[in-house]
Amino acid sequence: MKFTAAELGKLLNGAVEGNPEAVVSAVSKIEDAQEGALTFVANPKYASFLYTTKASIVIVSKDLLLEKPVESTLIRVSDPYSAFSVLLEMYSSSKLNKTGREEPCFVSPSAEIGENCYIGAFSYIGQNVRLGNNVKVFPQVYIGDNCVVGDDSVLYAGVKIYSDCLIGKRVIIHSSTVIGSDGFGFAPQADGSYSKISQIGNVVIGDDVEIGSNNSIDRATMGSTVIKQGVKLDNLIQIAHNVEIGKNTVIASQTGISGSTKIGENSVIGGQVGVVGHISLAKGTQINAKSGVSKSITEEGKQWNGSPALGFRESLRIQAVYRRLPELENKITQLEKQLRQQTGGESDGEA
Amino acid sequence: MKFTAAELGKLLNGAVEGNPEAVVSAVSKIEDAQEGALTFVANPKYASFLYTTKASIVIVSKDLLLEKPVESTLIRVSDPYSAFSVLLEMYSSSKLNKTGREEPCFVSPSAEIGENCYIGAFSYIGQNVRLGNNVKVFPQVYIGDNCVVGDDSVLYAGVKIYSDCLIGKRVIIHSSTVIGSDGFGFAPQADGSYSKISQIGNVVIGDDVEIGSNNSIDRATMGSTVIKQGVKLDNLIQIAHNVEIGKNTVIASQTGISGSTKIGENSVIGGQVGVVGHISLAKGTQINAKSGVSKSITEEGKQWNGSPALGFRESLRIQAVYRRLPELENKITQLEKQLRQQTGGESDGEA
């Protein structure tokens, strides 16, 4: 993306002050901005940066009074924050405006592709796959047989979706994430080896879900692993077979949810958390980073911490004492000594 | 996969009761089954679901007596569970019945490809690679120079295997897993920088191993990182250079095994466990989820928990006291107070 001040002025219906040929190719916070960057000042608190910034173009309020000369080209608009947001949105969506097929790609003749889709080079669309309208499939994506991907979804480079999975509308999935790999199910045999249990279910992902990079979301043994509408998953997360993540739940990086567990809607789960299998967490549950949850949580909207997880306040109280453990041990030793001396003293007294 | 009741009846040598044209394209548990699903009732406990299920076809015992009319089409067989298992197996293997090469794929002229192999589009088979018979290489797989993959192995979409690695027979590796990346070895230099130590070993994977998605299994510095026969690895696992995982050991998701450590055979390691480098764990060791193992374990078949890991029972005993820490601190304060009062009281008495 490259824009001149003149182009941006026209786009934002603003007045250019300075060099109309100034060019920007990046956006920055004003305190970090370098040459070639576009930035803005909405909050008067940041206005002082105007006189030192290296930004090539700054969007400012039409009412801003300058205290000294500035080097950057200014674009004066009535609401700088809104104007900047409009540009950000344009910038982001400009990265998703590709359409058509880049060759070579592999599209099964039985696949149905909606209108206005992009299929990047080296992507693979299996048999009977259905892509909605405006789906963006970046290069090197794999979509197995019989999958469905809803309108306006984006699959970034290298996403792998095994056969029979259903992806909703406006879903975003980041690179190297795997959807629908086999659940981890094995039956122990008499000789100490394990025999694989067929994993014949699928994964069903609701609308408006965003899934970060390098996630592993396993298919159900039978039935579906379900990620409900509006769920947001960070990177490197493990979702085991037959898990169900409730609507609008947010999970941070490197957390793992074990098999058949159900997470209630509007929950917030921190990073590096582990949740054991076959339990349920109530709606609105909040789990602190690094916690280990080993039992069902039935009370809604409560915060948990630690491994094994305890109520948040209780856990903090215990942690505080934990840090004083050496001191506590000293006190006990002291008490024992005192009591021994006392007993000894009394004996002496009695003698 | 789509089957009519008539086809399934013939396949299973069963009697169709109801609409022979009923069609199924999925399999489900009876309590979850929707229209278009095939399910079964083996356990009489579940027979009541027969009268409410939306499944299109249900496999039941030839001896089952109906208490009321059912909407699903029934297929009566002598052993419903076995019949269903046969279908599952058929269903699973039907996904692996592709053969031949999908174009474009890259197969080095020096590679030797066995009979009945599938090489998916955009897969890369390097120089001197040898694939056994019936190997299934899904799209976008990378197999570096000189690798060997044994008969009947399956590499799912996007698996990456660096050069010189050896993969056994009937091995399954899931998407985005990396085999043979460089071990993490650097020599600190006087100026604070690090110099790379060449990692010239490989990875050797035994027969009947299954490896989940997004695993990282590093090549040895010299010699081999070894995953022995029958090992099952879940997703997002780190296996560092020169590690050795014993036969039939099972490791759950997000666990990391540090460099040169040896895990004994038939061990069971939970999720999010960390094991330090250069130690050995005895045969049949069981490590609870989230534990940290920092010392060798010599006693076989013992269960460990916590970080640093302690014997399981000991660890539970300590955790129980840990939860009572604030109460314990109160008791100590109370004891101190009593003792102070007592001493004070005695003084008074003596006065």
Added chain:
Amino acid sequence: MKFTAAELGKLLNGAVEGNPEAVVSAVSKIEDAQEGALTFVANPKYASFLYTTKASIVIVSKDLLLEKPVESTLIRVSDPYSAFSVLLEMYSSSKLNKTGREEPCFVSPSAEIGENCYIGAFSYIGQNVRLGNNVKVFPQVYIGDNCVVGDDSVLYAGVKIYSDCLIGKRVIIHSSTVIGSDGFGFAPQADGSYSKISQIGNVVIGDDVEIGSNNSIDRATMGSTVIKQGVKLDNLIQIAHNVEIGKNTVIASQTGISGSTKIGENSVIGGQVGVVGHISLAKGTQINAKSGVSKSITEEGKQWNGSPALGFRESLRIQAVYRRLPELENKITQLEKQLRQQTGGESDGEA
């Protein structure tokens, strides 16, 4: 790689003793060496292995006196360790000597490719990408629009780099690592759903950085996520948006650094560590494996342990008491009992 003893002798300027036609295709430690392996003896401590090793060729000192006959072919040189190192280096770099384009690959007409580059099959080079000289792009790599990759860098199979990221010189990135995926930023809405915050920054990676496999390094919301010169990252690491990792810092596997945190240079962070967002760690900070860091660290060069992390010695002292908790509780119970008895006894005495 295959060499005969005659070829190696010539290469190393050494004298061949035994069969000049002996062939090696692998390198090993002498205690592990099998037929077809090349190894060496530099330390006299290992000389005894000479008489039992199955290695086909062993590099030894020209001065070594044999105590009994050996089966391996020997190559006598003045410094066996140096000679072996030379071979290792040759072996490693021989894997990186490919040049040119393997077809099919996708190279945008607007991309600039330096001299002596390798672009593997199924790789994708986006618009306006600039690759320096001698860059090795293995198969199935994705480099988004406007990225820059410096001279002598290596991107292994399946690396994914989103648009606008800058990669330095001599950088090595291993398979399935994702650079520049969207940061995890969402604004909570009144109805419980989340609205995506555009992530329009990039990732900037300095010279001499090595990044393992399956890492997720998110782009900044605005500005850059920065990995400075000489940083070494192991596998499966999460680096969130706007993080800054200082020069020559080393981070072990499965660690996560949350958004906007700054890690000082020359730090060493163990595996499975979690660091919260918006904090700073001083230069030379050392964090033990599995720790959780929730506050800024201002003192340089200090070692930390535990979750929440405490000073290393303090943490060990506390852990030692932690293990004695049941014993401590017994002592308290004992003290309470004694005090009760004493009070009781005194009462008796007073009666």
